[in-house]
Amino acid sequence: MCKRILVAIDGSRCAQLALDEALKIAQSAAAFVEAVYVVQHAMPLEDMNVGSGEEPPLDEAGVRSANEALAGARRRFDALGLHGDTRLVDAYSENVAEALARTAKEWEADLVVMGTHGRRGIRRVLVGSVAESFVKIAAVPVLLVRYGADIGQTAATELT
Numbered sequence: 001m002c003k004r005i006l007v008a009i010d011g012s013r014c015a016q017l018a019l020d021e022a023l024k025i026a027q028s029a030a031a032f033v034e035a036v037y038v039v040q041h042a043m044p045l046e047d048m049n050v051g052s053g054e055e056p057p058l059d060e061a062g063v064r065s066a067n068e069a070l071a072g073a074r075r076r077f078d079a080l081g082l083h084g085d086t087r088l089v090d091a092y093s094e095n096v097a098e099a100l101a102r103t104a105k106e107w108e109a110d111l112v113v114m115g116t117h118g119r120r121g122i123r124r125v126l127v128g129s130v131a132e133s134f135v136k137i138a139a140v141p142v143l144l145v146r147y148g149a150d151i152g153q154t155a156a157t158e159l160t
Helices: 013-029 060-080 096-107 121-127 130-137
Strands: 004-008 032-039 084-090 111-116 142-147 154-159
Touching (some): 004 013, 004 096, 013 060, 013 111, 013 142, 032 060, 032 096, 060 084, 084 096, 096 111, 096 130, 111 130, 130 142
Parallel strands (some): 004 032, 032 084, 111 142
Antiparallel strands (some): 142 154
């Protein structure tokens, strides 16, 4: 049974649907939910000194967006009377999927819930998929909540 559910959020409608699914599971299992937003470092072109050894600053707009999304998740926890917390995760030099995998391991999550846009073809190649990358490296069960205009609704798929 899931007692520790980590849900990845990013302020998108897709992530909101993933949070909804995580909260449904948490309600039925009396689980604790950790909403996580990963922020990457900004990489201005003029500061791309490969050997400088300096860590680029966090993306300030990303931090503001993260704080808004995390506050929204906190309001949802409180409104539903659920035990939950929120966390801003610094990706350092990792990509988002790696940062989520690290966080899930450190937090000892039983389940990770995340949204996926279900992109296909050239759009998937160009944009990439954090969900696909995460599923490949995840050490815990993953519930993907798919949202896209082509299906007009959500569909949840559990991958282990």
